[in-house]
Amino acid sequence: MSSPLLETKLYAARVRRRSVPRPRLADRLAQGLAGRLLLVSAPAGFGKTTALAQWVEGSAGSAEPPAVAWVSLDAGDNDVRTFCRYLVAAVHGAAPDIGARELDLLSTDATASADGVTALLASLLNDVADLANDLAVVLDDYHVIEAPEVHEAVTFVLEHAPPQLHVAIATRVDPPLPVARLRARGDLTEVRAADLRFTPVEADTYFNDVMQLGLTEPQVKALDERTEGWVAALQLAALSLQGRDDVAGFIGTFAGDDRYVVDYLVEEVLQRQPGPTRQFLLRTSVLTRLSGPLCDALTGRDDGRRTLESLERANLFLVPLDDRRQWYRYHHLFADVLRARLLDEQPDQVARLHRRAGDWFESQGRREDAIGHALQSRDPGYAANLVERTVEQSRRERTERTMRGWLARLPAEVVAERPALGVALAGALLSTGTTDGVARALDDAERALSAHDGSTGLRGWIQVYRAGLAQAHHDAAGTLTHARGALDTLPRDDAVGRAAASALLGLASWGAGDLDAAHAAYSASQAIFKEAGFLTDVLGCAVVLANLRTSQGRLQDALDTHVSALDFTAGRSAAPGALVDPLEQQTLRGVVDTYVGMADVHRERNDLAEATRLLLAAEAAGEHAGLPQARYRWHVVMAQVLQAEGDLAGADPLLDVARESYVDDFHPDARPVAATQARLRVAQRRLDEVFAWARARGLALDDEVTYLREYEHLTLVRAHLADPALDRAVRHETLGLLGRLLTAAEAGGRDGTVIDVLVQQAVALDGAGRASAGSLEALERALQLAEPEGYVRTFLDEGSRVLDLLSAAQRAGLRTPYVRDLLARSCHPQEPPQPRVDEGLVVDELSPRERDVLRLLTTELNGPDIARELVLSLNTVRTHTKNIYAKLGVTNRRAAVRRAQELDLLHPSRTT
Amino acid sequence: MSTPNADQQPRGDWYEIRLQGRLAQRWVAWFDGLTLTADDDGTTTLRGRVVDQAALHGVLQRLGDLGVPLISVAQVPPDPDPDHTTRPDPGEPT
Structure with missing residues (x-):
């Protein structure tokens, strides 16, 4: 269902066999492992990735080597869900015991919202906190990240990192993360360009020990000065010097030249390559990842794999992305120089090469990569075709941000003339919290659709999004019209669309107070979801x-x-x-x-x-x-x-x-929490605050009544009735409001509200402790409605006045078991709350075997381990575990352990 | 890929960006048709019309990607020479 993960992005860079030992840098990096964040910030070609690889390798030799999760970021990671998928997959790869549940969550819509992402990361961090060993997360090329959502996600991770977690970020640009705060707390180690530059001593080791060029000290010094210790430039210089007779002449000319150093050196390197190799380098430079077959598709030759291998052997800035010698990338700086040359020397090739790359990726089923190249192929129709084919998948996987990004890179007129893209744009906008441009996208789509017939699916979705737009604008009538239109139009098999339309229909009816219609619509929606x-x-x-x-x-x-x-x-x-394993049950x-x-x-x-x-x-x-x-x-x-x-x-x-x-989720807020809090204030006799709240909400006794305000109005009524200064006129007005509320609630079939109104009426009609006939009549009607459903708190929460009324009703002849029960329950209002879990009961109920399992649940052992330890079958352990969870009232292992600790169940002395 | 109206005035302000080091002429296409002048003091000046701030940041990012040290970025009066505003994108198929 989800698009496959690119393993090459999770491949930890390796240190080259022949490299310069840099103890100065190694010390600095080792500090990073102690802190929370290691930030490696320097321009391209400064050896950031190598530094991180050295950090990883150095720590692998330590007494307790950390697990390493490595992610090479690219532009696609600006979709926070994509970013999280790679992050979690990398963590899972490094520490296989954790992350599996979060990966599953990411393929559902549980992480569609920002809250969902935060919850996912929180869950991941909780898992990390249970790890015995440290975990290092490396985020390479972080400068490609522009999306605030991703920065927020990384910030969340840094702010909530357990001590085991160490994050390393390599970037060309300082990231908008709370580095100042981390620095102040001593949680940050920084490695910057100055730390990464090669000193003359390191340059000497590189040229003479590693590359064995036999340079003199002044020659090394000249090169180090000219390149300012820039690692990429030093490497290029070494390549240019290999096998050269006139070393002194080359260094003299280079040192005396003021050309951009990389330009100069790449020129030198390319000149020394045979023609076909040069051509290969230029043409494949449009690729962000290279494989033999892909290169063949671009060059029209069949030596891609061999060429890549020989480039790697020659150290020509080819970075392997896996251990199988399948995927590579060019060093970023080298690739940029090659691309600039290609654009200058063969400008008309660029679009053609991207087109070929797009075709190749499409043939491999890697549509996202295909689209990336298609968008650079100067053929909007081609790119639009590919985007069109991912619309449904994107809607399913909730990668609307990516979809928005692609659509933004297509010319507006191309999107406008393709209804599928217009509808996708509307959906992507709405689901990323924007209403601007939605109506226009839908209008365009509709116009384009009228050109050809069919496509009832798209027409239906246009109505779904129009309904969503109306709902966002609080236009209930518009929501109803479009949602009904969608249901009339959508094909029977479009479950997601029909369920969305039904839910919108229900939402609109609910907001208008038509609960039966709302219930019918939501039932229909639920039935579709059940089936799907x-x-x-x-x-x-x-x-x-x-x-x-x-x-x-x-x-x-x-x-x-x-x-x-x-x-x-x-x-x-x-x-x-x-069988669902209760130990791993999510x-x-x-x-x-x-x-x-x-x-x-x-x-x-x-x-x-x-x-x-x-x-x-x-x-x-x-x-x-x-x-x-x-x-x-x-x-x-x-x-x-x-x-x-x-x-x-x-x-x-x-x-x-x-x-x-x-969270404002467009659902009607029929019981605003501020009103619930105001009711608490009434019980606390803090009436001034309640009246202030009512004024601020613009509530008055002579208001028109509407469904969405009735809960607030009933709160205001309580305040007036509790007010010792209540006079005849206000009592009269209060009764007037209650009368209107009653009529409306009865008309809307809202018996829950009717009961509430009747109880308040009984209180309002109650003349100074002597229950009037009208008061008792209202109370009796409330009791009739309430009894079959077992209402209690609606009466008891109102305190002594309602209790007095109930007693009066009983004296007046209403001697039902229900009234007796209500009064009996109220007799001990000051009784301490019941213990949340009956401790003795649980302890008695846990069998000795269950106690054994419970004790092992507190350890690191997994289900099969526990089964072995207790010499039980795994299924038996599962049954015990299920029983333990049920008895402790929990649903997962961590909660069971916490509960067991609270109840002190883990000590052998407590066992019987 | 946009299709601007032919009558439309070209949008954007003129900028002059100075860099440390000499950049060869072949980089002109890479920097979207900005003119490139190598100066005697070992610096290079990029000059021309930039559509908007996002485009300007794009140019600066490309320079950053190359590791070229920036000396200054300044908004300047438009060049009277019309050649520079109508330079075709070298990648555009004809």
């Missing part, structure tokens, strides 16, 4: 569907929605024959959100222990198992659980975190 096997999206839809059910006052349906989605996805991931993204949604239902039903257990399980599943809103959702529900337990002070900071974690 997009498991994370199945869970994402479930979260929305359950939210809708909760608003409708259907708590049991909400819970069932979560459970059946979890069952569906669990069945799926376990289905393909192989939690599906979206599971956190589902747990949190279930916890919320249990909280409302006052099963706070179950709610807490689910929240802890969600936490243990880890950040990578959450959708972008997971962190926000978790903190809101946890705060409300604490509030229910009477810990108002503890709830407050959690709501602060929730507020900071909120």
